[in-house]
Amino acid sequence: MTSISLPKLSPLANPSSAFEELNPKPRLLMGPGPINADPRVLKAMSSQLLGQFDPQFRGFMRETMALYRQFFETKNDWTLVLDGTARSAIEMVMMSAIEPNDKVLVLSFGRFGQLLDEIAKRSGANVKVLEAPWGTVFDLAQIEAAIKSFNPKLVAVCQGDTSTTMLQPLAGLGEICHRYGALLQVDATASCGGTPLPVDAWAIDAVTAGLQKCLAGPSGAAPITLNDNFAKVIYRRRHLEEGLQTKDYAAGAGSRIASNYMDMAMIIDYWSDGALNHHTEATTMLYGARECARIYVQEGLALAQARHSKASQAVVAGVQGMNLKVYGDLKNKMPNVTGIYIPDGVNGDKVRSALLNDFNIEIGTSFGQLHGKVWRIGAMGYNARPDCVMNTLAALEIVLAAEGHKFTRGAGVDAAYQTYR
Numbered sequence: 001m002t003s004i005s006l007p008k009l010s011p012l013a014n015p016s017s018a019f020e021e022l023n024p025k026p027r028l029l030m031g032p033g034p035i036n037a038d039p040r041v042l043k044a045m046s047s048q049l050l051g052q053f054d055p056q057f058r059g060f061m062r063e064t065m066a067l068y069r070q071f072f073e074t075k076n077d078w079t080l081v082l083d084g085t086a087r088s089a090i091e092m093v094m095m096s097a098i099e100p101n102d103k104v105l106v107l108s109f110g111r112f113g114q115l116l117d118e119i120a121k122r123s124g125a126n127v128k129v130l131e132a133p134w135g136t137v138f139d140l141a142q143i144e145a146a147i148k149s150f151n152p153k154l155v156a157v158c159q160g161d162t163s164t165t166m167l168q169p170l171a172g173l174g175e176i177c178h179r180y181g182a183l184l185q186v187d188a189t190a191s192c193g194g195t196p197l198p199v200d201a202w203a204i205d206a207v208t209a210g211l212q213k214c215l216a217g218p219s220g221a222a223p224i225t226l227n228d229n230f231a232k233v234i235y236r237r238r239h240l241e242e243g244l245q246t247k248d249y250a251a252g253a254g255s256r257i258a259s260n261y262m263d264m265a266m267i268i269d270y271w272s273d274g275a276l277n278h279h280t281e282a283t284t285m286l287y288g289a290r291e292c293a294r295i296y297v298q299e300g301l302a303l304a305q306a307r308h309s310k311a312s313q314a315v316v317a318g319v320q321g322m323n324l325k326v327y328g329d330l331k332n333k334m335p336n337v338t339g340i341y342i343p344d345g346v347n348g349d350k351v352r353s354a355l356l357n358d359f360n361i362e363i364g365t366s367f368g369q370l371h372g373k374v375w376r377i378g379a380m381g382y383n384a385r386p387d388c389v390m391n392t393l394a395a396l397e398i399v400l401a402a403e404g405h406k407f408t409r410g411a412g413v414d415a416a417y418q419t420y421r
């Protein structure tokens with residue numbers, strides 16, 4: 001047997017600390033996500049548990065579906081929440097729709113496009129990747145040409161790729177996909193809530209998301225919406241668990257979905273009136289997901305999106321005022337995350353540590369080719385507020401000055417403040 005070395009795992013520095021009460025530091029999370037949860041979400045999540053087949057709990061599930069239909073601007077019946085982080089939803093939708101050797105076209109413009117590619121390949125697809133240089137997005141003609149020549153069953157794309165902070169325009173893409181007989185799956189984890197995503201108007205077949213960005217919640221529950229066409233592609237592969245089969249059960253014509261947990265046909269059954277058993281519902285996450293959508297829809301989609309866009313303008317004005325350069329194609333920047341080149345002569349990690357240790361503010365760097373080259377500041381969900389943005393910029397200014405970066409003191413925070421006034 002070849003020798004395999006497992007990764008290092010250090011022992012707990014102070015074993016008795018595990019018995020101390022949790023006391024997280026009062027951090028302000030201004031990175032690419034997660035962000036601080038809205039206190040209303042935390043309160044909802046501390047509600048007492050119910051059994052998943054309790055009629056009151058089934059009612060909460062129905063309400064959650066209705067709220068996410070409003071959030072996604074869709075009439076899709078199959079609008080539900082998966083217990084798992086955002087990538088579990090991407091994986092469940094793909095694994096459930098793609099049969100071995102089905103063709104999938106992945107539109108990749110960052111690390112999360114690479115993730116779509118990986119998940120599609122793990123699902124057994126014949127994948128073609130169309131790549132846009134990081135910091136840019138695709139134009140629709142380019143995508144149409146690739147669909148025409150590859151003839152995929154599914155086109156998969158991120159609306160916003162957090163790694164590059166770019167936002168792919170999606171209006172019109174659904175029609176193009178349908179013209180060539182392809183379905184469109186969108187990963188909107190990082191973008192939904194910060195920017196319009198009218199799922200029906202844009203003819204998107206499947207969308208997956210997470211709570212931890214513009215929805216102001218924790219990660220761990222993943223909203224999904226599927227139109228009937230997409231749901232039927234999946235339901236054709238319905239193979240019930242043996243323990244749930246009844247006398248009149250007949251398996252679907254399609255091949256059985258490779259994973260049990262990630263079997264969306266069974267998840268559809270579970271959320272349907274039939275309430276077929278599957279996993280034990282993560283009740284607390286459902287409460288949180290319901291509250292996230294309730295807060296968002298109560299605020300109003302247009303107002304919540306305007307709040308994100310204002311925060312973006314303030315962050316951009318602020319960092320430009322500090323003689324910093326914003327990363328990527330500004331026309332197609334996500335409103336909720338801003339990439340900023342780390343200036344020459346400044347140690348990016350030292351700046352992030354000073355923000356964290358001296359100001360309790362977390363910002364991010366990025367992955368792959370951008371690691372250590374850019375910082376990412378997120379202003380989203382509960383934190384897309386003037387006080388969070390201004391405090392972050394003010395702290396950044398102090399730290400940059402201490403690091404010897406050349407700029408006019410006060411210019412950045414003043415420019416950001418003007419944006420808000």
Ligand SMILES: Cc1ncc(COP(=O)(O)O)c(C=O)c1O
Nearest residue numbers: 085086087112162189190210219
């Ligand atoms: C665009 C995008 N897709 C997918 C994910 C994966 O989400 P999760 O970490 O919740 O699985 C992220 C996380 O940041 C993301 O930004």
